[in-house]
Structures are given as C-alpha cells and as structure tokens.
Amino acid sequence: MTKPSGKLSLLEERIDDAYRMLESCRICPRRCGINRIREETGACVLGRNPVVSSFNLHFGEEPPISGYRGSGTIFFTSCNLRCVFCQNYPISQLRHGREVSVRTLADMMLNLQDKGAHNINFVTPTHLVPQIMDALRIAYERGLEIPLVYNTGGYDSLEVLHLLEGIVDIYMPDMKYSDPEMGLKYSGVPNYPQVNKEAIKEMHRQVGDLVMDDKGIAVKGLLVRHLVLPEGIAGTEEVLKFLAEEVSRDTYVSLMRQYFPAYKAVDMPPLDRRITEEEYKEAVELLEKYGLTRGWIQK
Ligand code: SF4
16 A cells, blocks of 8 residues: 555646546546536536535445444545446436535545544545545645545546556446446446456556455455346356456455346336346356355355
8 A cells, every 4th residue: 555645746746637637528438528627517417526425434335345443435426327227326316415625525534534434435436536636635635544445336447547546545346237238228338348347457457456454454456346137237247257367366356236226227127126036146156156256245
C-alpha cells in the first residue's frame, strides 16, 4: 500500500489531467464528449461537482471489506450504467442525492475514519473520479490513512484506471455479463464484456490478488463480484473461466445470490424472479471446476 504522502504526490501530479478529461468528458467508456466543467451533462447527468446519496459505516459488504468495525461507504449518486434490475435504483437511476463540494467530500472521508472504518469505500465512483481525487488530496493533507476501495460496476476506462494507480488499494469491480447482447439489453452499453475484461486485467496488474491482514481485513488487491442472474443471463461460466485463465486462480470471487427483481426488471421476465437454489448451486460448482477456491459463497 502506497503511504499517504506518496499518494498525495501522485494526486498533485495527476489532478489537472483528470479534470481536463471532464472538459470533453471521457471519464468513462461512454465518452459523451460534453463539457462538465461548464455544467453540460451526458449520460450520467452530473456536471462539475460530486453528488452524494449517503455516507455511513456499512456492515453488509464482504467479510474482508466490512470486517468488525464496518466499511466507510460513500454512495455516489447516478451511474454510467443503466441496469434495468439495479438494486440501488433510487440512487443510481432516480439520482437521489445532494451536490457537495470536494471539501465536504473530504470531510466525509475523515469522519468515517474517525468512526473507526477499516477503509473508505467509494460506491459507484466511475463518473466522479476527478472530483474524488481532488477530495482525496484535501483528505490526505488532513490525515487520511486507511485503505481505499474502488467499488464499481466494472465499466471503467483504462485511461482513468491509470490515473488511480498507486492511489486505490482495493479494486472491487462487478463482472455483470459475458455476452455483449446482455450488456446492451440490460445495462444499456454495447461493449460491456470487452471493456470490463480489460479493466479487470488492469486492476489486477496494479494491485494483484487480495491480501488480508492477520484479522482477515483486506489491505490491498482485487475482489471481483459476480451476481448470479436467472436463466444464465450473467454468463457465469465464461466470467469464471476468464478469471481463472486470464487473471489469476487466486482471484477472490464474491459469488452473489441475492438478486431480486427491482426497478424495471419486475416486468421483464426472466428477470422478474429470484434465482433458484439449483442456479446458485451450478454457479458454485463452476467455481470448483475452474479452481477458484478463494472467495465468498453465500449459504
Ligand atoms: S462520466 Fe458521464 S458524461 Fe462522462 S463519459 Fe461517462 S457517462 Fe458520459
């Protein structure tokens, strides 16, 4: 893990480049090309300032992230994806939240550290990376020192991930689909698997496999989340095969079974039902088939 002083230097070197990317926005792979500094908006419908829905200690994340004192989650408003089944849709799609300054965002991080959080967990940060970097610069000047978690839907550009090298300690991306048609139909982007796989490889190159301390709390590395969907929509076998063969058999995989129909999915069969015991069991067997023995299986 890079020391806070090292992270501060990296942020100072890169912050101007990061903000420049907002002038013709290419912060995420949608590359809308509008000027967010002048408050024009693209697909994520946010302008220059960060917008936050909530921040608190969260105990419902994976055990290495929540630990015993909680993860310091900051839920950012809006998203660069349009998942029809989003379980957080009031935040991501209806955009409930309030605009804050980067100074207030830094205060939130320090407040969570003061409350004992194991880490600062940026939830859906992709469309706000320059603003988060700016706030981090302030927070490091004022004593932030706990690890940073980049908790993303996994539709991230390499250019932006390069800006985060040496700054993010733990990458926690989703792998939602392995079929581009599913990504288009259910999340509104044409090339999800291709972008997602490149991003996962880059994240792993930067931080490696998940490393935990002697109490089982994550300090660095990659943790991949995969939500099993009805009727094989998530392409579980190809996702797990990719991780085992092209990333690392020691990848920490959180195989999630909690899917429930939300938002538009309530009227979109087969997404209008939970997964069956059998569907989850098949996914667990695939973990074993590909030798992915590290991770979190839900009983
Ligand atoms: S961050 Fe927002 S405006 Fe920028 S490219 Fe992505 S969706 Fe478009």
